[in-house]
Amino acid sequence: MRGSVYYQSAELTKAIFCEGATKLERIDPTHPHFQMVSSYQTMESYRNIWNNFFNYLKEHWHMKDMEEISSEHIVAYMDYKLEYYPSKQYLEKISAALGKLEIALIYYTKAKYGQGKNYNFSIRQSRLNSARNFDLVADNYHNRAYADPLLLINALQENPWHYIAARIEYEGGARVEGCALIKKEQLLGYKEDPITKEQKGVILTKEKGGKVGEILITENTYQRLESCIALYDVFKLKRSEYYQSIKKACQTLNIQSEGTHGLRWNFAKRRMFEYAQAGYSYEQSLQGVSREMKHNRAYITKHYLS
Incomplete structure (x- = not known):
């Protein structure tokens, strides 16, 4: 049609x-x-x-x-x-x-x-x-974070593109649309993570609702992404194949598949902990993580926390 x-x-x-x-x-x-x-x-x-x-x-x-x-x-x-x-x-x-x-x-x-x-x-x-009564989290909460996200990510190494995409979601909190298509001009080099004080690679992404913003990933992942774009001019995924890779890896590892979005849950939990270690209050951490995940409201981050 x-x-x-x-x-x-x-x-x-x-x-x-x-x-x-x-x-x-x-x-x-x-x-x-x-x-x-x-x-x-x-x-x-x-x-x-x-x-x-x-x-x-x-x-x-x-x-x-x-x-x-x-x-x-x-x-x-x-x-x-x-x-x-x-x-x-x-x-x-x-x-x-x-x-x-x-x-x-x-x-x-x-x-x-x-x-x-x-x-x-x-x-x-x-x-x-x-997801029944999902607006009442206390009554029906489903934690979608992976117990060992790195184990899952490492199981994707047969396909370097899927491996890189999973690391971007896990490390930077990107939605799948934020890492399914990345062009050279979106690579902004390196800068210090203001929370962990580590050197990170910076990607400019446009995600849900047209929200544009930076995501920070490890230097190693950034270099892998940079190498792919240098070879192919663009980093581009076929989403259906990426979803299937996640599903297949979960079956191999005998764990519940939470799709690619489960990695974003892992990001939220880890990032909240990093904010706390840096001395931020709970409310400040919620606001900061929400902003990094391209949400408008701080309380949305509670959705990812058990």
Whole structure:
């Protein structure tokens, strides 16, 4: 499917919306209106979420054809939303909209090709279940930091690019979009880390919401990154392969996979400790780490702390 985000969501809306379809028709697997949406208000709500999702895919995954959506994109988007403590109701709405998107894609591809493509977005439900009441951390907290992040990172050394990306996330707190594409002009050389007083390499990244800022990584990782860019002009990852590398390494090590974002949790915990060692108060540490992680509010960092 080609066209703008809004054109594609409109085409998918046509595939699943049926004004006047009754509840009995919508729950009958033998009826043509099975699993259709009949409410304008509900459809508008779903489509707004689709548009947001599609814009996310276009910006962060450079995806233009929404027929290519897979379960890994669903996971990445829900994790992306979870970072800012969405309400339970909003997360449930996102999950429901993505469930209807699965059906819409099946109906659309069936009408287009004569047979519906095989889409399975059921992972959205397990992500939702694990994040229920996520705005009430004390009631349902899930610590996603890896117990031994360096063990995991070292298991990625077969692919030097994935190894470097993981180190950037762990050492600098970057989101995956911050290390998936790095150009030469983003390398700013070295400077002293004001917290640890160590010499660090500096990368300028642009991440969620267009936030631009520096991240600090070890000299060794910076030199590896610099060498890659010297050879290939750019450091660029295929995210799907990077996610699979993390997953495969976790399976090999027999540990729970928390995706690439788990490394960002490790950064937050370690960095809070470094601030404390440098004599900063708890509140000052929260603010400092939040700023480094490109958050606007200090309390967001509490999300990463057990």
